[in-house]
Amino acid sequence: MDAQIISGKEISEQIREELREKVAYLKDRGITPGLGVVLVGEDPASKIYVNNKIKACEDLGLKSKAVILPAEVTEDELLKKVDELNADPEIHAFLVQLPLPKHIDENKVINRIDPHKDADAFHPFNVGRMLIGDPIFMPATPHGIQEMLVRSGNDPAGKHVVIIGRSNIVGKPVAAILMQKGKGANATVTVCHSRTSNLQEIVKTGDIVVAAIGSPRFITKDMIKEGAVVIDVGTNRVEDATAKKGYRLVGDVDFENVKEVASAITPVPGGVGPMTIVMLMKNAISAAYKANNLEM
Ligand SMILES: NC(=O)C1=CN([C@@H]2O[C@H](COP(=O)(O)OP(=O)(O)OC[C@H]3O[C@@H](n4cnc5c(N)ncnc54)[C@H](OP(=O)(O)O)[C@@H]3O)[C@@H](O)[C@H]2O)C=CC1
Ligand SMILES: Nc1nc(=O)c2c([nH]1)NC[C@@H]1CN(c3ccc(C(=O)N[C@@H](CCC(=O)O)C(=O)O)cc3)C=[N+]21
Numbered sequence: 001m002d003a004q005i006i007s008g009k010e011i012s013e014q015i016r017e018e019l020r021e022k023v024a025y026l027k028d029r030g031i032t033p034g035l036g037v038v039l040v041g042e043d044p045a046s047k048i049y050v051n052n053k054i055k056a057c058e059d060l061g062l063k064s065k066a067v068i069l070p071a072e073v074t075e076d077e078l079l080k081k082v083d084e085l086n087a088d089p090e091i092h093a094f095l096v097q098l099p100l101p102k103h104i105d106e107n108k109v110i111n112r113i114d115p116h117k118d119a120d121a122f123h124p125f126n127v128g129r130m131l132i133g134d135p136i137f138m139p140a141t142p143h144g145i146q147e148m149l150v151r152s153g154n155d156p157a158g159k160h161v162v163i164i165g166r167s168n169i170v171g172k173p174v175a176a177i178l179m180q181k182g183k184g185a186n187a188t189v190t191v192c193h194s195r196t197s198n199l200q201e202i203v204k205t206g207d208i209v210v211a212a213i214g215s216p217r218f219i220t221k222d223m224i225k226e227g228a229v230v231i232d233v234g235t236n237r238v239e240d241a242t243a244k245k246g247y248r249l250v251g252d253v254d255f256e257n258v259k260e261v262a263s264a265i266t267p268v269p270g271g272v273g274p275m276t277i278v279m280l281m282k283n284a285i286s287a288a289y290k291a292n293n294l295e296m
């Protein structure tokens, strides 16, 4: 039997409707939440994500400010932009799109963001708050994954979650969030990476498998336990002459075959991506509440 398709598109729209009420409450008080997005360089995929974020802001009635800088921008110039956004009263939260060009130290930039305006929750202060289970902001992609699991009826409590990938923006925070003592968590977590021995065997023990590798169709049917829930974070562009744009977006999971053994699976596109965007909106709105001493 084919798996339940967990639609990030539908779940994110449901969350968007909940957020509309939160925005209306602020607007009644004369407050418009503002999100800033800094993009360095011309990476076409990054541009699409940034545009998606700006469209979501427009849809929800948030003010958005895109700061587009050339790839040659110096680290100092970028840090100055961060300082400006930190000081801008109309911008309640912002993010700097990663990756940055090689001549810029990403950690230095992230460290410069005011932790109370840190829409991504990438600042070490927020990483620490998240890890101890007392977050100000939650990182958007991992939080979106948690919401998808819970809202699709696949609560991770007591389940063995196998994560493939240990990046600071996906793998590690997914592990930290799902192992937490608390609602929507309480999972037993294993994290695999490029140095993992017996990766196939470990993945096969997962009740929930989260793929965050960046390698098209890396997770195949033979690696998945019958009835497992599969979350595909990967967004890989692969050439496809038959597609309008000349490429197609594919996940880290071999969707067509894995759906035959999984009990539930997320598609790409329309899975984790839209969840990331809506959780980012949630952080911007929540920052506007906090900046005005309001309870969200
Ligand atoms: N939908 C969304 O909202 C988002 C999607 N993404 C997508 O998710 C994917 C992962 O992103 P990100 O975490 O930033 O990527 P990174 O490249 O930072 O991390 C990839 C991880 O996968 C591991 N890995 C790579 N190759 C293998 C392998 N052959 N076997 C086992 N592990 C391997 C790496 O191991 P090691 O640490 O040893 O190098 C690393 O930990 C990408 O496709 C990205 O585009 C990312 C963010 C948001
Ligand atoms: N500081 C920072 N914060 C991020 O959150 C961040 C980042 N840097 N760098 C890159 C990754 C990637 N990411 C995605 C966001 C939306 C979609 C998304 O909307 N995807 C759509 C399709 C988009 C398309 O058509 O290409 C979908 O999956 O349905 C995907 C990926 C955020 N990231």
Ligand SMILES: [Mg+2]
Residues within 6 Å of the ligand: 100, 101, 102, 103, 104, 105, 106
């Ligand atoms: Mg760099």
